[in-house]
Amino acid sequence: MTEADRKFMSRAIDLARIGVAENAGGPFGCVVVKDGEIVGEGNNRVTSTNDPTAHAEVIAIRNACEALGSFQLDGCTIYTSCEPCPMCLGAIYWARPEKVFYACTRMDAAAIDFDDDFIYQELEKPNDEREMVMTNLMRDEAIEVFQDWAAKADKVEY
């Protein structure tokens, strides 16, 4: 662990602590770093903003992308105070940073009653074995839009 790693992870942990003190949401903080500078940060704000997607990583990624004027986090490093939940890890894959550092684990999160590990287990199941009922319908109609997309000349791919 470098001194820089310690500094940035300490900031992520501080953001988690601040969020708990301010009743922003759960005890989670995150920073996004590029070229040695913090370009985005966040703490969990689910309950204070009525937004179930307002996890620390999602907020930090959105802030960093806004600051960088890009929908990709090329060359960035993410420091998060807890192993990302499946939603946040999905967001990280879509944002494509270089690497991720995390402090607490998904088991630590489960121990204080957060669903991270449960959701990981659910995602590994086939759709018809999940607790969330998922039903397929109208694929024939929807696939036409995918065909339009595939044929579109001026699309921005990602």
Add this chain to the structure above:
Amino acid sequence: MTEADRKFMSRAIDLARIGVAENAGGPFGCVVVKDGEIVGEGNNRVTSTNDPTAHAEVIAIRNACEALGSFQLDGCTIYTSCEPCPMCLGAIYWARPEKVFYACTRMDAAAIDFDDDFIYQELEKPNDEREMVMTNLMRDEAIEVFQDWAAKADKVEY
């Protein structure tokens, strides 16, 4: 499939089509329904807003939660024009709607070069076998905030 299912999924597909036409982002649309009414909707806006988390489902969930004044989608049904990616399915688990209908599949998305299926495969791997480099550090410092959370008397759980 009921007439209502057809109506709401058709709206989700229309939102996908509109998003493609307007260059908002990828070909994906979503609506959230409660008591027979649409309470939130969205289409993919990743590239037009520089936000990698701006998938149709995330936007629809955020809109619905704002409209309902809640961070939970109790009794709601989600209609999405494509099987949710791991980020969006994670968001759905956190929002806790009653059920999900989807049209295209993750394989259909992969066929037009979206990473949904790749990300599902990555999430199923142990952290040290993923293409995304994930490193654990400073757990001892971060776990203190979890302990503070566990002991906090006035926390809002979710």
